[in-house]
Amino acid sequence: MLKGKDSFVGMAIRIGLLGGAIALFLCLVGMVEIFGKRFLIEKVVTLGHALLLLSGLGVGFVAARRTLNLSTERRPLASTLAGIIAGTLTGAVLAALVLIGDRLDLRAVFLTASPGLYSMLTMGRGVGGAWILIGIGALTGLAGAAFVLLPDRLRQPIQQGLLISSLISLFTGLIGVIMTNQGGAVAKAENFLFGSTGLSLNGAIIVFSVVAAWSLLWSYLAGPVKLGVDRLPKAGKLTLRVLLLLLLVYVLYRLPFVSGPFVSLVLVTISLYILMGLGLNITLGFAGLLDLGFVAFYAIGAYTVGLLTSYGQYGLQHISFWAAVPIAVLVAMFAGAFLGLPVLGIRGDYLAIATLGFGEIVRILAGSDFLAKYFGGPQGVIGIQKPCLGFLEPFLKVDVPRVCDGTLLGTPVEIYFVAIVSAIVAAFVATRLRDSRLGRAWMAIREDEDVAEALGINLIQTKLLAYILGAAFAGLGGAIFATLVGSIFASSMQLIVSINVVSLIIVGGMGSIPGVIVGAIALIGLPELLREVSEYRFLFYGAALITMMLSKPGGLWPSTITLRELHLEAAVPETETAPANKKPKA
Numbered sequence: 228m229l230k231g232k233d234s235f236v237g238m239a240i241r242i243g244l245l246g247g248a249i250a251l252f253l254c255l256v257g258m259v260e261i262f263g264k265r266f267l268i269e270k271v272v273t274l275g276h277a278l279l280l281l282s283g284l285g286v287g288f289v290a291a292r293r294t295l296n297l298s299t300e301r302r303p304l305a306s307t308l309a310g311i312i313a314g315t316l317t318g319a320v321l322a323a324l325v326l327i328g329d330r331l332d333l334r335a336v337f338l339t340a341s342p343g344l345y346s347m348l349t350m351g352r353g354v355g356g357a358w359i360l361i362g363i364g365a366l367t368g369l370a371g372a373a374f375v376l377l378p379d380r381l382r383q384p385i386q387q388g389l390l391i392s393s394l395i396s397l398f399t400g401l402i403g404v405i406m407t408n409q410g411g412a413v414a415k416a417e418n419f420l421f422g423s424t425g426l427s428l429n430g431a432i433i434v435f436s437v438v439a440a441w442s443l444l445w446s447y448l449a450g451p452v453k454l455g456v457d458r459l460p461k462a463g464k465l466t467l468r469v470l471l472l473l474l475l476v477y478v479l480y481r482l483p484f485v486s487g488p489f490v491s492l493v494l495v496t497i498s499l500y501i502l503m504g505l506g507l508n509i510t511l512g513f514a515g516l517l518d519l520g521f522v523a524f525y526a527i528g529a530y531t532v533g534l535l536t537s538y539g540q541y542g543l544q545h546i547s548f549w550a551a552v553p554i555a556v557l558v559a560m561f562a563g564a565f566l567g568l569p570v571l572g573i574r575g576d577y578l579a580i581a582t583l584g585f586g587e588i589v590r591i592l593a594g595s596d597f598l599a600k601y602f603g604g605p606q607g608v609i610g611i612q613k614p615c616l617g618f619l620e621p622f623l624k625v626d627v628p629r630v631c632d633g634t635l636l637g638t639p640v641e642i643y644f645v646a647i648v649s650a651i652v653a654a655f656v657a658t659r660l661r662d663s664r665l666g667r668a669w670m671a672i673r674e675d676e677d678v679a680e681a682l683g684i685n686l687i688q689t690k691l692l693a694y695i696l697g698a699a700f701a702g703l704g705g706a707i708f709a710t711l712v713g714s715i716f717a718s719s720m721q722l723i724v725s726i727n728v729v730s731l732i733i734v735g736g737m738g739s740i741p742g743v744i745v746g747a748i749a750l751i752g753l754p755e756l757l758r759e760v761s762e763y764r765f766l767f768y769g770a771a772l773i774t775m776m777l778s779k780p781g782g783l784w785p786s787t788i789t790l791r792e793l794h795l796e797a798a799v800p801e802t803e804t805a806p807a808n809k810k811p812k813a
Contacts, residue, residue: 235294235309242293243313243368246286247320253278254324254348257339258763263347267396268431269422275347277393279321283364286313287371295375307372314368318361321348325357380446388439395434396425401756405485479647483640491639493755495711498646499704500751503728504735504743505650505657506700511729512738512786513666514693515673517579519725520566520586521701524559526593526720528702529709530602531555532611536710538628539610541603548614552706559702560695567694571687574676586725594717607716611709613637614645642711649707653700657740660696669693670738670788727751730768734775736782738789745783 253259263275272280287310294302294309325345327333333340349356374382395402399421406417420430459467483491503525510516535543535551546554570581593602602608610628612619617633636642660666668689671679680686709715727750735746750771754764775782781789 235290235297235305236312238293238297239290239309239312240316242286242290243316244320246282246313246317250279250282250317250321251324253282254321254344255337255339256763256766260339260341260344260347266422266425267393269425269427271428271431274397279348280363280367283314283317283367284371284374286317287311287368288375289313289371290368291372291375303376306375307369310368310372310375311365312368314371315361315365317368318364321364322357322360325349325354325360329354380443383446384439384442387442388435391438392426392431392434396431398756399425401486401490404487404490408485408487483643488639490756491643492711493752495639495643495646495707496755497747497752498643498650499708499711500728500731500747501650501744502646502653502704502707503701503724504731504747505653505740506697506704507728508697508732508738508740508743509657509660509669509700510693510697512732512743513661513669513673514690515669516690516693517575517582517729518694518697519579519583519722519729520589521582521697521728522720522722522724523566523586523589524562524698524701525705525708525724526589526715526717527562527698528555528559528705529715529720530593530608530705531558531702532706533608533709533715534602536612537608537610538612539608541601541608542610547619548612548706548710552703555706556699556702559698559705562702563694563696563698564691566698567691571690583722583725586720586722590717590720593720602717605717607714608709609714611713611715613713614642614710639711642707646707646711649703653703654740654744657700661738661740665689665692730772734771734782736785736789739782739784739786742782742784742786749783 259275259278261275262278263273265274266272267274267277290309290313291306294306324340325348328340328345346353348360350359352359374385377385403417403421406413419427420433421427422430426434456464456467483494503521506524507518507521510518510521532548532551532555534541535546535554536548537543566582566585570578573581592598594605596604598604599606612628613631614636615631615633616636617631619629619631636645668679668684671682671684672686672689676686712719731746731750732743733746734750735744736742750768754767779785
């Protein structure tokens with residue numbers, strides 16, 4: 228029975244009003260109107276409409292699920308009614324916005340409360356169409372409640388079908404370019420499946436049906452397949468891993484050629500953040516030392532390569548990129564030791580503030596007039612030489628690039644291979660460090676410094692190594708960044724770079740090397756590919772961080788240690804306890 232006659236009704240009203248507040252927020256910050264220019268399904272549903280529909284579906288789903296939790300037995304009618312109430316109230320809040328906006332000029336306070344927004348909400352029907360919002364809210368709430376009542380075997384295929392269809396529609400430009408470059412039947416399939424900005428109606432139906440059917444089929448095959456893999460001998464499992472690795476290498480090799488220079492540039496950016504993420508993962512994820520000035524090491528690596536290879540006014544122009552990179556890494560490591568020594572005795576928030584100050588000092592000095600004769604000041608360092616697979620001719624004069632007697636890696640597609648190989652090598656080194664005695668010492672310090680010191684761990688040496696090795700990875704990333712852009716300015720080294728790196732580690736999984744890769748793709752790659760949502764990047768960052776902390780505190784790909792900490796009872800096997808009145812045998 229329900230724990231109160233109107234308990235689920237009151238709960239549904241609260242959820243519906245909350246959903247209405249969220250939908251109202253999306254409208255008044257401009258997201259709905261701006262996203263309304265982009266179709267998810269060509270000439271059927273825009274991205275702005277999808278946000279509002281998702282609000283109604285979400286409140287209906289939550290209200291129905293909580294109604295089930297309030298009852299000691301399954302009550303489909305009450306759950307359905309709760310979903311309808313919640314969805315109706317969400318639609319009613321939007322209808323109230325349209326009615327109030329027709330009578331009052333809200334643009335004095337909310338600039339985005341424009342006639343275009345009202346027309347979009349009412350589908351061009353004016354004030355009289357405001358009541359349509361209430362009906363759509365009720366229908367979406369009903370759909371959300373129905374989704375809760377579906378059996379798990381059916382709910383999962385529908386959920387995955389909607390998710391994959393939405394993602395494919397969002398990345399229409401990328402997928403369309405890749406398919407078009409293949410030519411032949413693949414290019415014809417692209418014309419059939421995609422419109423100008425999203426999936427066509429036929430394409431959406433086909434993608435949803437294929438994904439849902441495969442998900443339903445896999446629900447039956449997953450168990451036998453997993454059992455078959457577990458029964459493979461060690462040699463068979465090794466062969467399977469090698470084949471998967473070769474497939475991944477082939478995909479990474481072919482991706483820049485089939486996707487074009489823009490996607491290659493995005494992939495290089497992801498690789499650079501992976502390098503920084505792996506470095507900060509050593510400092511923060513392994514050793515537990517929060518470094519908000521991590522961008523300083525990135526800047527030091529970039530400026531070192533720029534000064535050593537530039538043919539501009541401030542460049543030395545004595546060595547090639549391949550000789551400058553090890554020097555940049557060593558200089559960044561020295562900077563890591565320089566930062567680590569003064570802050571060895573600081574912990575927690577104080578450490579974060581101290582390192583933040585170090586990052587700002589480096590940025591301000593690099594862009595100051597005081598050191599402009601060395602680092603270019605506001606003008607920066609320009610004319611940085613591209614990597615050359617061969618020999619560079621001797622130095623002739625300033626402002627003339629040295630001729631490469633071989634292959635010049637000048638385009639994003641070519642520098643992509645430098646960045647991706649560097650990221651792979653860094654991931655391998657980070658993995659070996661994690662599994663080493665030093666890695667275990669870092670993790671002991673992260674858990675409790677006093678206990679770690681009592682166990683014989685040298686805190687000074689271990690912490691310094693964390694700063695030094697983390698700085699080396701960041702310096703390598705900065706060196707590749709300077710070469711990619713061809714110039715370096717202090718304005719490129721803002722605090723937000725460090726915040727981005729910390730965020731991707733949290734979202735991916737603290738202390739998890741695969742988590743760093745997943746976090747960089749999610750927080751860096753996706754916003755770069757979705758340029759139309761770039762102005763709301765920080766809003767999505769905040770929402771992603773809050774969602775991760777609530778739903779997946781370990782991250783998208785948590786480390787095994789984090790999993791053990793979060794699920795300690797499941798990880799530790801139950802042991803039989805001796806009766807209280809029976810003493811254990813000696």
